[in-house]
Amino acid sequence: MPPFLLTWIHCMQSFRLPLSDCLDAAVTAAHAGAAILQSYAHNRAELVIDKKMRNDLVSQADREAELAVIEILRERTPQLGIVAEESGGQTSGAATWYIDPLDGTTNFLHGIPQYAVSIALIAHAGALIEGDTPLQHDTPVIGVIYDPNREELFTAMHGVGAWLNERRINCSQTELLSESVVATGFPFRDFSFAEQYMPTLDYAINNTRGVRRLGAAALDLAWVACGRYDGYWEMGLAPWDVAAGTVIVREAGGICEDMHHRDPWPIKGYVYAGNQHTAPALDAMIQPQLKKD
Template structure:
């Protein structure tokens, strides 16, 4: 488990952080939407198989980073296109366009995702410093629906300013769950396909929309009862993890190694469905070293 220790006097102003993240998300989304009706003109690069990036991603990311640094300098930044390393008392994790394939195909299901991870030893709000690296701010903004999901550590989660909570569905048999198919890294396909088979046969329905940040946000507000996916990046899940946790749900690394699913192997849901999903997934997982 990777944690970055800092002196106990390090502290974060969560009110300032959520304001900065919301402003940055709107700024990044404005860039995306400015290209929305001119997608055919975008220059698209292939980072890897089925892993695309356009100037919309790059310009949105630059706008997000500029907005965050202007409001809260001195924090680390890890972003999908420009990289970075965790540092300082906390680090921003930025996905300027979660759902790139949807965006480039004209499918109106994508989002800007911004999270702040407090590092071990950093105090947040009023209380003791966090013992391990912990998501403390989450913002997921869907510009097509104009839905802004926000979460603040220890306080709660909201959709467009109204408090949200995960579902109370008690079992997998009554659940609608979300997932993501292997699309870039197929090394875990032999593990994933039996999980999908089991989910199809034991749930009310399985959905695959193609934007992990929104899958987690939709689980947080009760549209989905649970969600699991493999092979993601930390910026895909950081914001949604905090939003779901603050909505009363559970979001974990499916290997139970990391304090949040920074390795990209995520299982989430309301407490009952999370437990059932974890039990469904576990028999098919191959061992992974910490």
């Protein structure tokens, strides 16, 4: 092994991630970001809205909430990297924060109370989080999703569990897709994968108890984790859309994976999630439609 790689591994292994402290920091940051969002929620007419691309909007509410979140995380965890939806950033150190200051921007701007602040910590390969064995690949280890309208705080810590407002949560026990209520998201920004997606929607409409589309991916995943939904799938998302929800679903006893089964978490935004029965059924629904590289 090259000397520089040995040095890098040694440095990564010498730093053990303080997960409890990181979770506390993320919860504080989520509340701070949400307070800014809610201060704008009743004055939407005054918001300055920019269009990043078709159907992809941003306002000063997103930007100010993101700044508040970043300020707290930088102060509390200066050694960690930050990647945020509006300001960008880069991975660094033993772990990186992934921040979506306003998941469900279109809902927010139209006065639909279905949006959240989403914060996740991804520990990088080589980092120590428990015991003395370094991680073999990048792993979501902290997830925080805060819904300020319902005052619901979803949290999870790798290897410990998932909670809703400090109450332990678990995925549903539904075994059959035909008895499941599932959630999805339609193509809204990139329509190049529509021909892959539409057959899955048609199948789900005809083979489940119902399909819901509420427009906030983080909350869709959180609702899988607490058993409101039995499953969820979506294509074309960004990593900050799914990072927090991934660890929350997994710690609630569920499955949340990359549709292509290439990455250790759905970093490329092709995600499916559910309990131990429904997730494999969704995967079987999706696989015949995916384009193979």
